[in-house]
Amino acid sequence: MTEPFRVVFVGAGSVVFTRQLLRDIFSFPELANVRIALHDIDPQRLSVAEALAHRTAARHGAKPEIVASTDRRTALEGAQAVVNMVAIGGHAATVTDFEVPARFGLRQTIGDTLGIGGIFRALRTFPFLEALAADMAAVCPDAWLLNYTNPMAMNLQYLATVAPNLKAAGLCHSVYWTVRDLCALVGVPYEEVDVVSAGVNHQAWILRWEHRGRDLYPALDAAIAADPELLRRVRVDMYRRLGHYPTETSEHSSEYVPWYLRDTTEIERLRIPVDDYVGISAANLAEYESVRDALAAGREPEPGEEEDAAEYAPQVIHSLATGTLRTIQVTTPNTGLITNLPAGAGVEVPATLDRLGVHPHHVGALPPQLAALNRSFLNVVDLTVAAAVEGDPRHVRHAAMADPATAATLNVSQIWDLCDAMTEAHGDALPPALRGSLRP
Numbered sequence: 001m002t003e004p005f006r007v008v009f010v011g012a013g014s015v016v017f018t019r020q021l022l023r024d025i026f027s028f029p030e031l032a033n034v035r036i037a038l039h040d041i042d043p044q045r046l047s048v049a050e051a052l053a054h055r056t057a058a059r060h061g062a063k064p065e066i067v068a069s070t071d072r073r074t075a076l077e078g079a080q081a082v083v084n085m086v087a088i089g090g091h092a093a094t095v096t097d098f099e100v101p102a103r104f105g106l107r108q109t110i111g112d113t114l115g116i117g118g119i120f121r122a123l124r125t126f127p128f129l130e131a132l133a134a135d136m137a138a139v140c141p142d143a144w145l146l147n148y149t150n151p152m153a154m155n156l157q158y159l160a161t162v163a164p165n166l167k168a169a170g171l172c173h174s175v176y177w178t179v180r181d182l183c184a185l186v187g188v189p190y191e192e193v194d195v196v197s198a199g200v201n202h203q204a205w206i207l208r209w210e211h212r213g214r215d216l217y218p219a220l221d222a223a224i225a226a227d228p229e230l231l232r233r234v235r236v237d238m239y240r241r242l243g244h245y246p247t248e249t250s251e252h253s254s255e256y257v258p259w260y261l262r263d264t265t266e267i268e269r270l271r272i273p274v275d276d277y278v279g280i281s282a283a284n285l286a287e288y289e290s291v292r293d294a295l296a297a298g299r300e301p302e303p304g305e306e307e308d309a310a311e312y313a314p315q316v317i318h319s320l321a322t323g324t325l326r327t328i329q330v331t332t333p334n335t336g337l338i339t340n341l342p343a344g345a346g347v348e349v350p351a352t353l354d355r356l357g358v359h360p361h362h363v364g365a366l367p368p369q370l371a372a373l374n375r376s377f378l379n380v381v382d383l384t385v386a387a388a389v390e391g392d393p394r395h396v397r398h399a400a401m402a403d404p405a406t407a408a409t410l411n412v413s414q415i416w417d418l419c420d421a422m423t424e425a426h427g428d429a430l431p432p433a434l435r436g437s438l439r440p
Protein backbone atom coordinates (compact mmCIF):
# COMPACT_ATOMS: atom_id res chain seq x y z
CA MET A 1 0.00 0.00 0.00
CA THR A 2 1.38 3.41 -0.96
CA GLU A 3 2.16 5.66 2.00
CA PRO A 4 0.10 8.88 2.11
CA PHE A 5 1.86 12.02 0.96
CA ARG A 6 2.81 14.05 4.03
CA VAL A 7 2.02 17.78 4.06
CA VAL A 8 2.56 20.29 6.87
CA PHE A 9 0.83 23.64 7.18
CA VAL A 10 2.89 26.10 9.24
CA GLY A 11 0.76 29.01 10.36
CA ALA A 12 -2.37 26.89 9.98
CA GLY A 13 -4.21 29.34 12.24
CA SER A 14 -4.76 31.41 9.09
CA VAL A 15 -7.85 29.25 8.90
CA VAL A 16 -9.53 30.81 5.88
CA PHE A 17 -6.43 30.30 3.74
CA THR A 18 -5.92 26.85 5.25
CA ARG A 19 -9.46 25.90 4.19
CA GLN A 20 -8.82 27.24 0.69
CA LEU A 21 -5.63 25.20 0.30
CA LEU A 22 -7.22 22.05 1.71
CA ARG A 23 -10.22 22.46 -0.58
CA ASP A 24 -7.87 22.56 -3.56
CA ILE A 25 -5.85 19.57 -2.28
CA PHE A 26 -9.01 17.49 -1.82
CA SER A 27 -10.13 18.34 -5.36
CA PHE A 28 -7.47 15.86 -6.52
CA PRO A 29 -8.68 12.24 -6.06
CA GLU A 30 -5.06 11.06 -5.74
CA LEU A 31 -4.68 13.20 -2.58
CA ALA A 32 -7.87 12.06 -0.83
CA ASN A 33 -5.83 10.12 1.77
CA VAL A 34 -3.07 12.72 2.23
CA ARG A 35 -1.60 13.18 5.70
CA ILE A 36 -2.06 16.78 6.88
CA ALA A 37 -0.15 18.07 9.90
CA LEU A 38 -1.31 21.47 11.15
CA HIS A 39 0.98 23.70 13.21
CA ASP A 40 0.40 27.05 14.88
CA ILE A 41 1.73 28.62 18.06
CA ASP A 42 -1.77 29.83 19.01
CA PRO A 43 -3.66 26.84 20.51
CA GLN A 44 -7.08 28.36 19.89
CA ARG A 45 -6.39 29.14 16.25
CA LEU A 46 -4.89 25.67 15.82
CA SER A 47 -8.00 24.05 17.29
CA VAL A 48 -10.20 26.03 14.92
CA ALA A 49 -8.00 25.04 11.96
CA GLU A 50 -8.17 21.37 12.93
CA ALA A 51 -11.96 21.39 13.20
CA LEU A 52 -12.26 23.25 9.91
CA ALA A 53 -9.90 20.79 8.20
CA HIS A 54 -12.12 17.87 9.22
CA ARG A 55 -15.22 19.72 7.97
CA THR A 56 -13.53 20.54 4.66
CA ALA A 57 -12.43 16.94 4.14
CA ALA A 58 -15.92 15.64 4.88
CA ARG A 59 -17.48 18.14 2.48
CA HIS A 60 -15.22 16.86 -0.32
CA GLY A 61 -15.55 13.18 0.51
CA ALA A 62 -11.84 12.89 1.36
CA LYS A 63 -10.43 10.70 4.11
CA PRO A 64 -7.11 12.30 5.06
CA GLU A 65 -5.18 11.80 8.26
CA ILE A 66 -5.31 15.15 10.09
CA VAL A 67 -3.09 15.87 13.09
CA ALA A 68 -2.31 19.12 14.89
CA SER A 69 0.56 20.24 17.09
CA THR A 70 1.81 23.44 18.66
CA ASP A 71 5.33 21.92 18.50
CA ARG A 72 6.83 22.72 15.12
CA ARG A 73 9.37 19.87 14.95
CA THR A 74 6.71 17.34 15.86
CA ALA A 75 4.51 18.60 13.05
CA LEU A 76 7.39 18.64 10.55
CA GLU A 77 8.59 15.09 11.23
CA GLY A 78 8.82 13.21 7.93
CA ALA A 79 7.15 15.93 5.85
CA GLN A 80 7.42 15.90 2.07
CA ALA A 81 5.96 19.38 1.54
CA VAL A 82 5.78 22.25 4.03
CA VAL A 83 3.40 25.14 3.31
CA ASN A 84 4.36 28.34 5.13
CA MET A 85 1.74 31.06 5.61
CA VAL A 86 2.93 32.61 8.88
CA ALA A 87 2.39 36.34 9.44
CA ILE A 88 4.69 37.36 12.28
CA GLY A 89 2.92 39.86 14.53
CA GLY A 90 -0.47 39.39 12.89
CA HIS A 91 -2.94 42.24 12.48
CA ALA A 92 -1.38 44.39 15.23
CA ALA A 93 1.99 44.46 13.46
CA THR A 94 0.25 45.34 10.19
CA VAL A 95 -1.44 48.31 11.84
CA THR A 96 1.96 49.46 13.16
CA ASP A 97 3.45 49.17 9.66
CA PHE A 98 0.90 51.72 8.47
CA GLU A 99 0.34 54.03 11.44
CA VAL A 100 3.98 54.88 12.14
CA PRO A 101 4.92 55.79 8.53
CA ALA A 102 1.67 57.77 8.21
CA ARG A 103 2.85 60.04 11.06
CA PHE A 104 5.78 60.96 8.81
CA GLY A 105 3.51 61.64 5.83
CA LEU A 106 4.44 58.42 4.02
CA ARG A 107 1.56 56.74 2.19
CA GLN A 108 1.26 52.99 1.65
CA THR A 109 -1.43 50.78 0.18
CA ILE A 110 -0.50 47.16 1.01
CA GLY A 111 2.85 47.49 2.79
CA ASP A 112 3.83 43.81 2.70
CA THR A 113 6.39 43.63 -0.10
CA LEU A 114 8.62 46.68 -0.44
CA GLY A 115 8.85 50.07 1.23
CA ILE A 116 8.91 50.59 4.97
CA GLY A 117 6.16 48.05 5.56
CA GLY A 118 7.91 45.39 3.51
CA ILE A 119 11.32 46.04 5.08
CA PHE A 120 10.08 45.69 8.64
CA ARG A 121 7.78 42.77 7.85
CA ALA A 122 10.84 41.00 6.46
CA LEU A 123 13.03 41.81 9.45
CA ARG A 124 10.54 40.34 11.92
CA THR A 125 10.00 37.28 9.65
CA PHE A 126 13.64 36.36 9.01
CA PRO A 127 14.35 34.85 12.48
CA PHE A 128 11.31 32.60 12.09
CA LEU A 129 12.41 31.51 8.60
CA GLU A 130 15.90 30.64 9.81
CA ALA A 131 14.46 28.55 12.65
CA LEU A 132 12.00 26.83 10.31
CA ALA A 133 14.80 25.97 7.87
CA ALA A 134 16.89 24.53 10.73
CA ASP A 135 13.96 22.37 11.88
CA MET A 136 13.39 21.12 8.35
CA ALA A 137 17.08 20.27 7.97
CA ALA A 138 16.82 18.22 11.16
CA VAL A 139 13.58 16.27 10.63
CA CYS A 140 12.55 16.53 6.94
CA PRO A 141 15.64 17.51 4.92
CA ASP A 142 14.20 16.36 1.60
CA ALA A 143 10.93 18.28 1.92
CA TRP A 144 9.99 21.23 -0.26
CA LEU A 145 9.19 24.49 1.52
CA LEU A 146 6.32 26.19 -0.31
CA ASN A 147 6.29 29.76 0.93
CA TYR A 148 3.31 32.09 0.78
CA THR A 149 4.54 34.53 3.41
CA ASN A 150 5.41 38.03 2.19
CA PRO A 151 7.65 39.84 1.42
CA MET A 152 8.28 37.03 -1.05
CA ALA A 153 11.48 38.17 -2.78
CA MET A 154 13.10 39.16 0.53
CA ASN A 155 12.12 35.90 2.22
CA LEU A 156 13.34 33.65 -0.59
CA GLN A 157 16.62 35.56 -0.99
CA TYR A 158 17.19 35.38 2.77
CA LEU A 159 16.51 31.64 2.87
CA ALA A 160 18.89 31.05 -0.04
CA THR A 161 21.57 32.94 1.92
CA VAL A 162 21.19 31.30 5.35
CA ALA A 163 19.95 27.85 4.27
CA PRO A 164 21.37 27.19 0.80
CA ASN A 165 20.55 23.47 0.88
CA LEU A 166 16.85 24.03 1.57
CA LYS A 167 14.53 23.21 -1.31
CA ALA A 168 12.24 26.25 -1.37
CA ALA A 169 9.84 27.89 -3.79
CA GLY A 170 7.85 31.08 -3.35
CA LEU A 171 4.23 30.84 -4.48
CA CYS A 172 1.85 33.68 -5.34
CA HIS A 173 -1.33 33.67 -7.42
CA SER A 174 -0.90 37.18 -8.85
CA VAL A 175 0.13 36.07 -12.36
CA TYR A 176 -2.71 33.53 -12.52
CA TRP A 177 -5.39 36.05 -11.60
CA THR A 178 -3.89 38.82 -13.74
CA VAL A 179 -4.01 36.63 -16.82
CA ARG A 180 -7.52 35.38 -16.04
CA ASP A 181 -8.75 38.97 -15.68
CA LEU A 182 -7.02 40.08 -18.87
CA CYS A 183 -8.51 37.18 -20.79
CA ALA A 184 -11.98 38.09 -19.55
CA LEU A 185 -11.37 41.70 -20.60
CA VAL A 186 -10.53 40.76 -24.20
CA GLY A 187 -12.99 37.86 -24.43
CA VAL A 188 -10.76 34.82 -24.87
CA PRO A 189 -10.82 31.61 -22.79
CA TYR A 190 -8.08 31.55 -20.18
CA GLU A 191 -7.52 27.83 -20.81
CA GLU A 192 -6.56 28.54 -24.44
CA VAL A 193 -3.87 31.20 -23.93
CA ASP A 194 -0.11 30.87 -23.73
CA VAL A 195 1.73 33.17 -21.32
CA VAL A 196 5.31 33.97 -20.37
CA SER A 197 5.75 36.15 -17.29
CA ALA A 198 8.94 37.06 -15.43
CA GLY A 199 10.43 39.67 -13.11
CA VAL A 200 10.09 39.78 -9.34
CA ASN A 201 7.10 38.81 -7.23
CA HIS A 202 4.48 41.58 -7.26
CA GLN A 203 6.44 43.35 -10.01
CA ALA A 204 6.66 40.82 -12.80
CA TRP A 205 5.59 41.44 -16.38
CA ILE A 206 3.50 39.70 -19.03
CA LEU A 207 6.20 39.23 -21.67
CA ARG A 208 4.09 37.10 -24.04
CA TRP A 209 0.32 36.61 -24.05
CA GLU A 210 -1.08 34.76 -27.04
CA HIS A 211 -4.25 32.98 -28.13
CA ARG A 212 -3.54 30.26 -30.69
CA GLY A 213 -0.43 32.14 -31.77
CA ARG A 214 -2.11 35.57 -31.89
CA ASP A 215 -0.61 38.35 -29.78
CA LEU A 216 -3.34 39.59 -27.45
CA TYR A 217 -1.79 42.93 -26.56
CA PRO A 218 -3.52 44.71 -29.51
CA ALA A 219 -6.86 43.41 -28.18
CA LEU A 220 -5.98 44.86 -24.77
CA ASP A 221 -5.16 48.20 -26.38
CA ALA A 222 -8.57 48.18 -28.07
CA ALA A 223 -10.32 47.36 -24.78
CA ILE A 224 -8.55 50.24 -23.03
CA ALA A 225 -9.42 52.63 -25.85
CA ALA A 226 -13.08 51.62 -25.58
CA ASP A 227 -13.28 52.20 -21.81
CA PRO A 228 -11.67 55.42 -20.55
CA GLU A 229 -12.20 54.30 -16.93
CA LEU A 230 -9.51 51.68 -17.45
CA LEU A 231 -7.04 54.54 -17.83
CA ARG A 232 -7.69 55.39 -14.19
CA ARG A 233 -5.71 52.40 -12.91
CA VAL A 234 -2.03 52.39 -11.97
CA ARG A 235 -1.06 49.28 -13.83
CA VAL A 236 -2.85 50.35 -17.01
CA ASP A 237 -0.92 53.61 -16.77
CA MET A 238 2.32 51.65 -16.28
CA TYR A 239 1.50 49.31 -19.16
CA ARG A 240 0.90 52.19 -21.58
CA ARG A 241 4.22 53.77 -20.65
CA LEU A 242 6.36 50.62 -20.31
CA GLY A 243 4.88 48.37 -23.01
CA HIS A 244 4.23 45.30 -20.82
CA TYR A 245 1.45 44.68 -18.33
CA PRO A 246 2.40 44.36 -14.62
CA THR A 247 1.27 41.16 -12.91
CA GLU A 248 0.12 42.67 -9.62
CA THR A 249 -2.78 44.90 -8.69
CA SER A 250 -2.66 48.65 -8.99
CA GLU A 251 -2.66 48.89 -5.20
CA HIS A 252 0.55 46.87 -5.04
CA SER A 253 2.13 48.37 -8.15
CA SER A 254 1.77 51.95 -6.93
CA GLU A 255 4.09 51.24 -3.97
CA TYR A 256 7.13 50.04 -5.89
CA VAL A 257 7.74 53.12 -8.03
CA PRO A 258 8.31 56.80 -7.13
CA TRP A 259 5.61 58.32 -9.31
CA TYR A 260 2.21 57.93 -7.72
CA LEU A 261 1.75 57.85 -3.95
CA ARG A 262 3.64 61.06 -3.26
CA ASP A 263 1.18 63.06 -5.38
CA THR A 264 -2.40 63.62 -4.20
CA THR A 265 -3.59 64.40 -7.72
CA GLU A 266 -2.22 61.07 -8.97
CA ILE A 267 -3.93 59.26 -6.10
CA GLU A 268 -7.22 60.80 -7.17
CA ARG A 269 -6.65 60.34 -10.90
CA LEU A 270 -5.76 56.67 -10.51
CA ARG A 271 -8.14 55.89 -7.63
CA ILE A 272 -5.38 54.54 -5.39
CA PRO A 273 -6.75 53.21 -2.07
CA VAL A 274 -4.25 54.41 0.53
CA ASP A 275 -3.97 52.18 3.64
CA ASP A 276 -5.91 49.46 1.82
CA TYR A 277 -4.29 46.50 3.56
CA VAL A 278 -5.30 47.65 7.04
CA GLY A 279 -8.90 47.04 6.04
CA ILE A 280 -8.06 43.74 4.34
CA SER A 281 -6.21 42.55 7.44
CA ALA A 282 -9.10 43.55 9.69
CA ALA A 283 -11.54 41.71 7.40
CA ASN A 284 -9.37 38.58 7.56
CA LEU A 285 -9.43 38.78 11.36
CA ALA A 286 -13.21 39.19 11.35
CA GLU A 287 -13.60 36.22 9.00
CA TYR A 288 -11.48 34.06 11.31
CA GLU A 289 -13.67 35.06 14.25
CA SER A 290 -16.80 34.24 12.25
CA VAL A 291 -15.48 30.76 11.40
CA ARG A 292 -14.39 30.18 15.02
CA ASP A 293 -17.78 31.19 16.38
CA ALA A 294 -19.68 29.08 13.84
CA LEU A 295 -17.68 25.97 14.72
CA ALA A 296 -18.07 26.58 18.44
CA ALA A 297 -21.86 26.83 17.99
CA GLY A 298 -21.99 23.65 15.92
CA ARG A 299 -22.89 25.52 12.75
CA GLU A 300 -21.35 25.00 9.36
CA PRO A 301 -19.06 27.96 8.53
CA GLU A 302 -19.92 29.88 5.41
CA PRO A 303 -18.24 28.06 2.51
CA GLY A 304 -15.56 29.87 0.54
CA GLU A 305 -15.72 30.32 -3.20
CA GLU A 306 -15.61 26.93 -4.92
CA GLU A 307 -12.76 27.32 -7.41
CA ASP A 308 -10.88 24.05 -7.77
CA ALA A 309 -7.09 24.04 -7.55
CA ALA A 310 -6.62 27.76 -8.12
CA GLU A 311 -3.75 27.98 -5.62
CA TYR A 312 -0.28 26.80 -6.56
CA ALA A 313 0.71 24.81 -3.43
CA PRO A 314 -1.90 22.07 -4.04
CA GLN A 315 -0.67 21.82 -7.63
CA VAL A 316 2.93 21.44 -6.46
CA ILE A 317 1.87 18.80 -3.93
CA HIS A 318 -0.12 16.91 -6.58
CA SER A 319 2.83 16.94 -9.00
CA LEU A 320 5.25 15.79 -6.28
CA ALA A 321 2.88 12.95 -5.38
CA THR A 322 1.88 11.85 -8.90
CA GLY A 323 4.50 13.12 -11.33
CA THR A 324 1.92 15.18 -13.22
CA LEU A 325 3.65 17.78 -15.39
CA ARG A 326 2.43 21.37 -15.15
CA THR A 327 3.86 24.89 -15.27
CA ILE A 328 3.34 27.58 -12.63
CA GLN A 329 5.10 30.77 -11.49
CA VAL A 330 7.63 30.56 -8.65
CA THR A 331 10.02 32.85 -6.81
CA THR A 332 13.50 31.36 -6.67
CA PRO A 333 17.14 32.54 -6.55
CA ASN A 334 18.34 33.93 -9.86
CA THR A 335 20.82 31.37 -11.19
CA GLY A 336 21.10 32.99 -14.60
CA LEU A 337 17.35 32.66 -15.13
CA ILE A 338 16.92 36.39 -15.86
CA THR A 339 20.23 37.52 -17.26
CA ASN A 340 19.93 41.26 -16.62
CA LEU A 341 18.91 40.93 -12.96
CA PRO A 342 21.42 40.29 -10.15
CA ALA A 343 22.67 36.78 -9.47
CA GLY A 344 21.12 35.26 -6.36
CA ALA A 345 18.22 37.72 -6.27
CA GLY A 346 14.75 36.38 -5.58
CA VAL A 347 13.13 36.41 -9.04
CA GLU A 348 9.78 35.16 -10.32
CA VAL A 349 9.82 32.92 -13.39
CA PRO A 350 7.85 30.03 -14.89
CA ALA A 351 8.72 26.59 -13.52
CA THR A 352 7.87 23.03 -14.45
CA LEU A 353 6.55 20.72 -11.73
CA ASP A 354 6.98 16.95 -11.62
CA ARG A 355 7.68 14.17 -9.12
CA LEU A 356 11.26 15.39 -8.68
CA GLY A 357 10.33 18.93 -7.69
CA VAL A 358 10.23 22.48 -9.03
CA HIS A 359 12.34 23.29 -12.09
CA PRO A 360 12.62 27.03 -12.91
CA HIS A 361 12.86 28.11 -16.55
CA HIS A 362 15.58 30.20 -18.13
CA VAL A 363 13.95 33.42 -19.38
CA GLY A 364 16.92 35.46 -20.61
CA ALA A 365 17.00 39.24 -20.60
CA LEU A 366 13.99 41.37 -19.73
CA PRO A 367 13.30 44.48 -21.80
CA PRO A 368 15.65 47.11 -20.36
CA GLN A 369 12.95 49.41 -18.98
CA LEU A 370 11.45 46.51 -17.02
CA ALA A 371 14.80 45.28 -15.74
CA ALA A 372 15.61 48.80 -14.56
CA LEU A 373 12.50 48.90 -12.35
CA ASN A 374 13.14 45.39 -11.07
CA ARG A 375 16.71 46.32 -10.15
CA SER A 376 15.43 49.27 -8.10
CA PHE A 377 13.07 46.85 -6.36
CA LEU A 378 15.87 44.33 -5.76
CA ASN A 379 18.20 46.98 -4.33
CA VAL A 380 15.80 47.26 -1.40
CA VAL A 381 15.57 43.47 -1.13
CA ASP A 382 19.35 43.06 -1.14
CA LEU A 383 19.95 45.69 1.54
CA THR A 384 17.21 44.30 3.79
CA VAL A 385 18.69 40.81 3.56
CA ALA A 386 22.17 42.22 4.19
CA ALA A 387 20.93 44.02 7.31
CA ALA A 388 19.80 40.73 8.82
CA VAL A 389 22.65 38.54 7.62
CA GLU A 390 25.36 41.01 8.68
CA GLY A 391 23.51 42.28 11.76
CA ASP A 392 24.04 45.84 10.54
CA PRO A 393 21.25 48.31 11.41
CA ARG A 394 22.70 50.86 9.01
CA HIS A 395 21.60 48.63 6.14
CA VAL A 396 18.00 48.91 7.33
CA ARG A 397 18.28 52.66 6.75
CA HIS A 398 20.10 52.08 3.46
CA ALA A 399 17.22 49.87 2.30
CA ALA A 400 14.70 52.59 3.16
CA MET A 401 16.84 55.22 1.43
CA ALA A 402 16.94 53.06 -1.71
CA ASP A 403 13.18 52.44 -1.71
CA PRO A 404 11.64 54.37 -4.62
CA ALA A 405 8.36 55.43 -2.99
CA THR A 406 9.94 56.29 0.36
CA ALA A 407 12.72 58.37 -1.18
CA ALA A 408 10.21 60.20 -3.37
CA THR A 409 8.30 61.39 -0.29
CA LEU A 410 10.75 61.83 2.59
CA ASN A 411 14.16 63.48 2.90
CA VAL A 412 17.03 61.43 4.21
CA SER A 413 16.79 62.68 7.81
CA GLN A 414 13.10 61.81 7.88
CA ILE A 415 13.86 58.34 6.54
CA TRP A 416 16.34 57.68 9.36
CA ASP A 417 13.93 59.02 11.96
CA LEU A 418 11.18 56.82 10.55
CA CYS A 419 13.41 53.75 10.75
CA ASP A 420 14.14 54.60 14.39
CA ALA A 421 10.43 54.93 15.10
CA MET A 422 9.62 51.63 13.37
CA THR A 423 12.43 49.89 15.24
CA GLU A 424 11.07 51.14 18.54
CA ALA A 425 7.50 50.19 17.62
CA HIS A 426 8.36 46.60 16.65
CA GLY A 427 10.86 46.18 19.49
CA ASP A 428 11.63 42.57 20.38
CA ALA A 429 10.08 41.24 17.15
CA LEU A 430 13.24 42.36 15.33
CA PRO A 431 16.60 40.56 15.36
CA PRO A 432 18.58 41.72 18.45
CA ALA A 433 21.40 43.27 16.42
CA LEU A 434 18.93 45.53 14.61
CA ARG A 435 17.14 46.99 17.64
CA GLY A 436 17.70 50.48 18.98
CA SER A 437 17.93 53.90 17.40
CA LEU A 438 20.80 54.88 15.14
CA ARG A 439 22.21 58.27 14.19
CA PRO A 440 24.41 58.88 11.14
